[in-house]
Amino acid sequence: MIKVRKIHKSFEKNKILNDVSFTVDRGSIYGLLGSNGAGKTTLMRMIAGIIQADNGQVLVREEDVFENIPIKKRMVFVPDALYYLPQYTVRQMANYYRDLYDGWDEERYEELKGSFHLDENKKISQFSKGMQRQVAFWLSLSIKPDVLILDEPFDGLDAVMRKKVRSLIIQDVADREMTVLISSHNLREVEDICDHVGILHDGQILLERDLDELKADVHKVQVAFKDDSEEILESDLTILHREKRGSVLLMIVKGEEQKVIAEIQKYSPIVFDRLQLTLEEIFIYEMGGVGYAIDNILV
Ligand SMILES: Nc1ncnc2c1ncn2[C@@H]1O[C@H](COP(=O)(O)OP(=O)(O)OP(=O)(O)O)[C@@H](O)[C@H]1O
Numbered sequence: 001m002i003k004v005r006k007i008h009k010s011f012e013k014n015k016i017l018n019d020v021s022f023t024v025d026r027g028s029i030y031g032l033l034g035s036n037g038a039g040k041t042t043l044m045r046m047i048a049g050i051i052q053a054d055n056g057q058v059l060v061r062e063e064d065v066f067e068n069i070p071i072k073k074r075m076v077f078v079p080d081a082l083y084y085l086p087q088y089t090v091r092q093m094a095n096y097y098r099d100l101y102d103g104w105d106e107e108r109y110e111e112l113k114g115s116f117h118l119d120e121n122k123k124i125s126q127f128s129k130g131m132q133r134q135v136a137f138w139l140s141l142s143i144k145p146d147v148l149i150l151d152e153p154f155d156g157l158d159a160v161m162r163k164k165v166r167s168l169i170i171q172d173v174a175d176r177e178m179t180v181l182i183s184s185h186n187l188r189e190v191e192d193i194c195d196h197v198g199i200l201h202d203g204q205i206l207l208e209r210d211l212d213e214l215k216a217d218v219h220k221v222q223v224a225f226k227d228d229s230e231e232i233l234e235s236d237l238t239i240l241h242r243e244k245r246g247s248v249l250l251m252i253v254k255g256e257e258q259k260v261i262a263e264i265q266k267y268s269p270i271v272f273d274r275l276q277l278t279l280e281e282i283f284i285y286e287m288g289g290v291g292y293a294i295d296n297i298l299v
Helices: 039-047 090-100 106-116 131-142 161-176 211-217 229-236 257-265 279-290 292-298
Strands: 002-011 016-025 030-034 055-060 075-078 149-150 179-184 196-201 206-208 218-224 240-247 249-256 270-274
Touching: 002 039, 002 090, 002 131, 016 039, 016 206, 016 240, 030 161, 039 055, 039 179, 075 131, 106 131, 106 161, 131 240, 149 270, 161 179, 179 240, 206 211, 206 249, 211 218, 211 279, 218 279, 240 270
Parallel strands: 030 179, 030 196, 075 149, 149 179
Antiparallel strands: 002 016, 002 055, 196 206, 218 249, 218 270, 240 249
């Protein structure tokens, strides 16, 4: 649905994006992670068709997105700094979007009213920061976009509202294959909603991963043996991390789950426990080598 191909962007003499490429499939939720100043907002504004790349292509549904009105009518970009027309109430802003966007769905707007509990006749500027963000989700989801681009979307939302917004997004992805791009500083914030993540660092995508594949490919196990099988076993496995706790060996192992289990069982362990591994641990053990960029999104 979204294809970014060899994008370059400089502001004055500063190179901000350097040969960035990635793809977001239809119905996928992609987390764009990176530290402050990594270029996330610049990239998102480009994908939203607001600014143009110096070189490269940004395609949405195979079409160049810059100033492409028909495509932009099917996309919503929620920036980190929200902007509403001054003095407008939620209802007035809804009417404005209704005229602007093809996909506006009045029934959906009424339905979502029950999720947000906000007075639609109140001026948006009189709401708190978090409530203004709720308005952004209320209106954006009423547009029923094909593509939803969210820059730091959970900033200012309380825990209950974060959960509610996440489930509303997931529901739209499941029901009508909406495609979502979310930027964040923090892996933990997006790990339970995204199916893919890309890490932007020094103007480049440092690594990209499918989160389900990543989880399926790394395992945390605790084993103990009567004899010296441990040493032989270790030479047969791809071990990302090992820690000896008395007679018990704790290992983070990479590989296909069934093969790892079979390999361990071959040596008849007297202890064999499989432990829960967080995405954060996987990133630390598997990608520790890339240093700052990873450390920073795990803080
Ligand atoms: N219009 C502009 N003119 C000049 N420099 C800009 C402009 N917009 C962004 N930049 C620079 O581009 C770099 C990337 O900024 P950007 O806002 O894209 O980063 P970000 O990853 O979204 O950061 P943050 O997480 O802090 O919001 C920064 O060094 C910023 O100063």
